[in-house]
Amino acid sequence: MDVRELVTPPVDFLALGEPAHLEPAIARIRNDLFAQLAGLGFTSIALETDRVRALAVNDFVQRGTGTLDAVMREGFSHRFGELDTNRELVAWMREYNEGRPAAQRLAFHGFDTSSETMEAPSPRAYLEHARDYLGLDHDVAALAGDDERWNRTEAIMDPAQSPGATPEAARLRAIADDMLTALYADAPALIAKTSRDAWFRAKAHLTAGLGLLRHHRQAAERTDQSTRWNRMCAFRDAMMARNLLDVREADSGRGPTFVFASNRHLQRNRSHMRMGPMEMDWAGAGSIVSALVGDRYRLIVGSLGSSKAIELGEPRPETFEGLLQRRVGTWDLIAASDVVPGETRTDTDPMQGYFPLDQETVDGADAVLHVRAGTDMQALSLRQRGAMRSEPSMRMTSPFR
Numbered sequence: 001m002d003v004r005e006l007v008t009p010p011v012d013f014l015a016l017g018e019p020a021h022l023e024p025a026i027a028r029i030r031n032d033l034f035a036q037l038a039g040l041g042f043t044s045i046a047l048e049t050d051r052v053r054a055l056a057v058n059d060f061v062q063r064g065t066g067t068l069d070a071v072m073r074e075g076f077s078h079r080f081g082e083l084d085t086n087r088e089l090v091a092w093m094r095e096y097n098e099g100r101p102a103a104q105r106l107a108f109h110g111f112d113t114s115s116e117t118m119e120a121p122s123p124r125a126y127l128e129h130a131r132d133y134l135g136l137d138h139d140v141a142a143l144a145g146d147d148e149r150w151n152r153t154e155a156i157m158d159p160a161q162s163p164g165a166t167p168e169a170a171r172l173r174a175i176a177d178d179m180l181t182a183l184y185a186d187a188p189a190l191i192a193k194t195s196r197d198a199w200f201r202a203k204a205h206l207t208a209g210l211g212l213l214r215h216h217r218q219a220a221e222r223t224d225q226s227t228r229w230n231r232m233c234a235f236r237d238a239m240m241a242r243n244l245l246d247v248r249e250a251d252s253g254r255g256p257t258f259v260f261a262s263n264r265h266l267q268r269n270r271s272h273m274r275m276g277p278m279e280m281d282w283a284g285a286g287s288i289v290s291a292l293v294g295d296r297y298r299l300i301v302g303s304l305g306s307s308k309a310i311e312l313g314e315p316r317p318e319t320f321e322g323l324l325q326r327r328v329g330t331w332d333l334i335a336a337s338d339v340v341p342g343e344t345r346t347d348t349d350p351m352q353g354y355f356p357l358d359q360e361t362v363d364g365a366d367a368v369l370h371v372r373a374g375t376d377m378q379a380l381s382l383r384q385r386g387a388m389r390s391e392p393s394m395r396m397t398s399p400f401r
Contacts, residue, residue, distance in 0.1 A: 241292075
């Protein structure tokens with residue numbers, strides 16, 4: 001299948017899910033596909049990393065602000081700046097943008113929150129950025145207190161130790177909500193005084209600060225652990241969906257956005273995950289965005305046959321991955337309607353971080369990108385891949401080799 005079939009008619013989002021963060025093969029292919037999509041009118045990419053921290057990456061790729069080393073270190077959350085595939089992407093985007101008019105430059109976005117699974121930072125810095133932009137004098141630091149009281153594993157794991165339900169946190173939420181209203185109410189004057197980019201930057205900070213306050217409020221809920229964690233999973237993806245919609249608002253008038261994250265965040269069906277004794281079930285960001293924008297959201301789910309990187313062996317032949325192994329040489333993009341029904345593989349370990357294909361996920365996708373052997377493969381460029389296949393493909397050389 002040619003990726004051009006997924007963007008005709010035009011879309012707002014083309015999402016590519018990866019089945020495991022620790023296997024780099026699909027991220028390498030992502031880089032190749034984004035280079036191709038840039039030639040088809042796409043003007044931005046959004047990754048599963050913190051929205052605010054990624055602003056520094058965008059400054060680098062669009063204007064050369066800072067250094068590659070610095071933005072890889074400071075512009076990513078969840079340690080994703082350590083991945084070679086992300087470094088290659090950022091370096092290529094900077095090279096692509098060099099010398100182009102501002103309107104033609106590619107943009108880099110994060111669409112995740114700043115929280116990790118077991119910790120979430122203080123909202124102080126985010127709210128102070130918005131306060132300063134609005135020219136207000138709220139003493140955010142006095143209400144927030146020491147940043148460390150928020151950014152502790154205990155504050156997430158134990159509701160009794162969370163600052164999220166304190167009177168000070170409630171006051172901060174009220175201030176943040178008022179600031180968001182003021183940001184919109186004064187938008188014409190603020191944008192005239194600063195810039196549209198500065199306004200959206202302030203909104204990103206304020207949205208992140210509000211999100212952290214709400215996340216900590218969920219962590220403070222005195223309820224059973226399963227219910228509490230399900231709510232936190234759902235809240236994170238709701239924030240991710242909002243961030244994606246904000247990305248499109250900020251990029252209005254420009255081309256579509258290529259989105260890359262875990263399948264669990266991007267799939268159209270509900271997401272499921274086991275966390276210790278708890279069963280998580282929630283609507284992922286892709287499910288939310290797809291419901292809101294309809295056919296302007298297209299989805300490719302990622303699939304792996306085997307991987308040395310995560311010690312994933314060969315799938316049984318009757319599984320989805322086993323059936324795909326029979327028809328894929330190295331990797332291929334296959335219409336979801338052409339994927340033969342199979343069984344869900346059961347040979348995985350939670351520590352691998354691999355989420356197998358199942359019928360509901362395939363039914364909700366537009367295409368499946370299957371990689372036969374992960375890091376065993378010598379990843380082929382689009383030109384090489386096209387030469388090995390009978391169907392037409394765009395002819396280009398990968399810039400990432």
